[in-house]
Amino acid sequence: MTVSISNTLGGQREPFAPLDGTHVKMYVCGMTPKREPHIGHARLFVAMDMIRRYLTYCGYEVEHVQNITDVDDKIIAAAEREGITADAVAQKYTDAYDAVMGRLNVLRAHVFPKVTETLPQIIAMIEGLIEREAAYVAEEAVYFSVPGFAAYGALSTRSEDSGIQAGASGRVDDEPGKRDPRDFALWKPAKPGEPWWSSPWGQGRPGWHIECSTMIYETLGARIDIHGGGADLIFPHHENEIAQSEAYTGEQPFAKYWLHTGLLTIDGQKMAHSLGNFITIEDILESYSGPVLRLYLLSVHYRSPLTYTPESLEQARAGMARLTGALRAQAGGAGSADEQLTQAAQRAEAGFFDAMNSDFNSAGALGQLYELVRDINRLSADAQPAALESAQGTLVSLADVLGIDLQEVLEAELAGGDGDASGFIDLLVELRADLRKEKQFALADKVRDELAALGILLEDSPSGTEWRRKA
């Protein structure tokens, strides 16, 4: 059974076969660090992380590069707004990104190229494109010549006479010397006060698209296996990348598999900084743990649109409590259910990998985990410790493939939190046990209720009382 991938290029699901054996070159269009990352960003990066982890699990060596667009109109605007330099803005929000991705258990890319550190290479690539007559120097800027690139529109399935010209109209006036409405800037002049770099075409900065082509060429080479990004980047950004890269290297396909995540919407609209309707990842993490947010994002197939609602996060929290709950199950039997448990674990494992092999269907894979949870809870009383622990081990290791560390979440439920109040909680639990012995149930229940209000959940069992924190 091999992994199959839905490829935006071609619109088909295809078996995954890297260009070079088991080596996978993966590039993800990263952040423009201009504001705090929001949960739409989280969706992309968690999805790509899940894919990277799964491929790695399958034995591939994934080389992951993710750019940082630290030069951009919005960054310049943010610098003015915040009264700091553009560099400082980029650094501030790059740090914000790092902090939050760590909590979501997103593995760091192996390389994070920045535009500001790639200028000579970008200029060299533009020069190369001009030499190849794929680009031309206009009055103020350098443009890529789209009419010279026959395959233009293949990714976004747009033809010249469909929407591209109509959409580009109105921009032509602002760009003197541009020959075709579809042509796009590789280099543009700096306006007064903007950051700039010297180039053969004067002081200016790169266009948006060229950076990715250059960074990929410099870090991964002429051709890569996987190129990922949000669905909103298909056109024009990724279309333009293909044109630049293939025109420059003469090799194609530039990227073998194009993976795009469905956009996250809120109140019927795409979540975006520019629309002002965003919820930052940090905001969510005030109320929910990283693993819960990650679970939420993986509960929907990465290509589907995802509508954010507060309720869906509550559902994810409940789901997480269910997953860790199965880890707290105790073996209580002589082993009459051992065989059933073993089979349940095998069934879940097989279903899990079937789902994951089908275009990284994390939602379907999670469904298998929940089934295993039910079987563990149902059968634990009649199982021996070894069989139960084995099934629980399967649950933990499958969740781990998705980047969800159930052991860690469980430990956080049992201890963790700010400061360590465990001693005091244990004391209250003991006192309550005494009250219960004295049949002072009103007081005992008060202790329980008050603790619950503080997020500490008590569960009585014949063997005593256990407590945990709300996920």
Place this chain on the structure above:
RNA sequence: GGCGACGUAGCCAAGUGGUAAGGCGAGGGUCUGCAAAACCCUUAUACAGCGGUUCGAUUCCGCUCGUCGCCUCCA
């Protein structure tokens, strides 16, 4: 206007050419001093609508409607 994606129960969400995983919520039980957790049962005359292909479609094709996205910065 053009291009694309999506439309499954109260909600979230997988999936399949042969009559629909899972989760949340709700109701009823078991357990419990009462709870909680867990388990069991119940909660879709059928997957937006209309046609078509097929022995048979939710699952393929066409159209319609709706939602979202892209065509301008955008994950």
